[in-house]
Amino acid sequence: MQITDNMEEELLKFLKKNKKADLITTYLFFLEKKLKIKPILFIREKKIYYGKDELIKSLESAGKLWRETEIKIQFQKESVNDQTTKIYICPFTGKVFGNNTHPNPQDAIYDWVSNCPENTERSDGLRVKRFFVSEDPEVIKNYIVKRRAPITKTVYSSAVTGKLFNSKAAVIDDFTQNQIKFIPLVDVPTQNRFEIEESFLTFIQDKLQEDVITGFVEALSKAPEFNSFVGGWLEEEATG
Known part of the structure; x- marks a missing residue:
């Protein structure tokens, strides 16, 4: 086993900071740094995995991360159509109510102008309830906007939370932000709260x-700065 100069520096920093670190703890720290291991805990399953990519791959292959689904998007109902014979118009915003598209168009226009933010006209401190009414087919025709047909869109739901997202990437982002927690490799073997994948x-x-x-101990022994640590571990092993 070979230990690079950079890794030796990392190990020395670790040992100086953790003066009571035993051999296994030090070795696991070395392993984590050398192999760039980032163990993660999948909180819902209470299970520890090698890393985020491994967990995501496992869940995707089992169909436990996201599900493809379809939603139907309805567009706003027409306010005026070919069968409308009378309309009520807000003079401040152009909002219109048709006599065949709203159950109570006159009440609706009253309510609208009474609360319309653009209505700055006042009478005795209250908003005026002014609006236009027309039965002229040519005027009515100006307000006819064909309603777009509903569309179907493919989206993705989280198999973990059930929340809906626009893309698989968004599902994964939400999952990594809220469902996993990084855990140092040195803590993995000694803990007993969670299952290890x-x-x-x-x-x-x-x-x-x-x-x-x-092999790890022998490699460290070649660097004099580790002699005291190696000697301590060997002594512990002999007396343990």
Whole structure:
């Protein structure tokens, strides 16, 4: 096993900061830095994975991250159409109510102009209830806007929360922000609150084989600045 100069510096900083760090803790710190491992906890499953990418790949392959679905988008109902014979018009905004598209168009226009922010006309401190009425087909024709047909759009729902998103990327962003938590590798083997994902557990067990750790100690022994730490670990092992 070879340990680069940069890694030696990282290890020295770690050991000076964590003076009571044992051999396994130090080795796991080394492993995390060398292999750039970033274990994550999937909070809902209470399970620890090797990293974010591995978790997302696992959930996607099992259909447990997002689901493709379709939504129908309805556009605003027409205020005036070909069957409208009378309209009520707000002079301040152009808002219009038709006698066949609203159950009570006259009441509606009263309510509208009474609360219209653009209505700055006042009488005795109250907004005036002024509006226009027309039965002229040529005037009515000006207000006819054909309603767009409903459209169907493909979107994605989170299999974890059920929330709807415009894209798979948005589902994944929300998932990584709210459903996972990074956990240092040194804390993974010693904790007992969470399950360790099977392949990650196998990986840890392989890396904690005695011959692998022995190789790590031998590599550190070649650098004099680690002699005191290595000596302490060997003494602990002998007395333990």
